[in-house]
Amino acid sequence: MTGIDSVQLNQVIVHKVGNPSRAEELKLSLNPLSLNDEMVRKLLTKYFLGSFNENETYRFTHISDVNLNEVFNYVTQLFEKPNEFVETSAILAQFLYSKSTHVKVKEGELYVALFDDVPYDGDFVQAVGLFKSESKETFLKVFPHGKSWEVIQEEGVNINKLDKGCLVFRKHQADGYVVCIVDATNKQNDAQYWVDDFLQVTPYTDSYHNTDKYLGLCKQFITNEYAEKFEVSKSEQIDLLNRSMDYFKSKEEFNLQEFAEEVIHHQEVVDTFMDYKKNYEAAKNFTMEDEFSIHVAAVKKQQKSFKTVLKLDKNFHVYIHGRRDLMERGYDELTNKQYYKLYFDEES
Structure with missing residues (x-):
């Protein structure tokens, strides 16, 4: 305080x-x-x-x-x-x-x-x-x-x-x-x-509460339900976390339908998210609005807990801030190991 x-x-x-x-x-x-x-x-x-x-x-x-x-x-x-x-x-x-x-x-x-x-x-x-x-x-x-x-x-x-x-x-x-x-x-x-x-x-139930709780919901859904119900890689989870956070950082108003279309995209994942939201509200004993003003302080608080680090064995930590399309995942039969390709313009 x-x-x-x-x-x-x-x-x-x-x-x-x-x-x-x-x-x-x-x-x-x-x-x-x-x-x-x-x-x-x-x-x-x-x-x-x-x-x-x-x-x-x-x-x-x-x-x-x-x-x-x-x-x-x-x-x-x-x-x-x-x-x-x-x-x-x-x-x-x-x-x-x-x-x-x-x-x-x-x-x-x-x-x-x-x-x-x-x-x-x-x-x-x-x-x-x-x-x-x-x-x-x-x-x-x-x-x-x-x-x-x-x-x-x-x-x-x-x-x-x-x-x-x-x-x-x-x-x-x-x-x-x-x-x-x-x-x-x-x-x-x-x-x-x-x-x-x-x-x-x-x-x-104010803008801070709604912003804070929606970001908490997104984090739990992507970390748990999304990875459990759909065949996704860790980098795809991180990408959805990044897109969710970017939405809240770039918008002044939240709209659930717009969020579903711009961030989640796939209807099957959207339906799973909506079901997860209902269960989340029931478990927490509160209701979150479908439209509200986004509170900057709540975004800053939640941003600290959004982990966007891809850990590869004990050798590499890859910090992913966006552009999932510039990453390519594959498997190398000669070394019997998985790999990532990263495309970039310059290093610093």
Whole structure:
């Protein structure tokens, strides 16, 4: 998240939340942190907010009424009754404890925080933060001992790696607020208790969401389904990945029919892609629009994960950026090996 220098960290409290299925305890704090040290305040603010992508937004939801979402209600209490901060934070910790029963859920510290002057959509707003640290790292501490130095081992939290986070902007309350999330641990479907069980959030269906999800869909389809259902080479997979990314980089608007005709081409592959899209939406529990404005930030994010490297044994890595027609694949009977021919104008 950018522009956090102006953020004011007003209150923060820490509770220890274990896993009840392993008989680990819930230990509640009676008082917020003192925050007398300005450097500690700044480090905490960086730790809490530095990992969020403010373009990727969610909202609290519920199967019948958002007002029945527990965390939505507790966050509203924190906004409206800051004098009851300690009591409300304890209820949040108890609720998280009740949702931490999966075998893969780790014990950790839950931080509940109140912020002012958080940048959002050209404005500065109040925000509530919920953060959980689960991973501990080993640090070496060097300290003076007489006329020498000694080293001891200590365990602590890496302030550059937020495990789990939820930042709730005080905007659009009737729609479930505007929420950003981080979930860097326990990413398996059976252990996503933070997003699904505790927070119960769903993405806002906006241009960023649609762009991000369509590119994710394309990558999964080409990497898995396309290679499985059709007899294609790795270079052909990479070519389709490149054409998909080029479409999103060169267009301002997405149109599903146009994408199918310009990028996928073959009707049999198009039909398979459409079926895969339906199953993808059902599995992810959201719907993607057939037409929307393409979001540049989402394209840049996804571009990092589009691997366009052709690995040939352990000897060669070929980076393919386009022009599949300038590659020729064959088999040499004399050496009993496959080969690629690459056609080019000049080398550099």
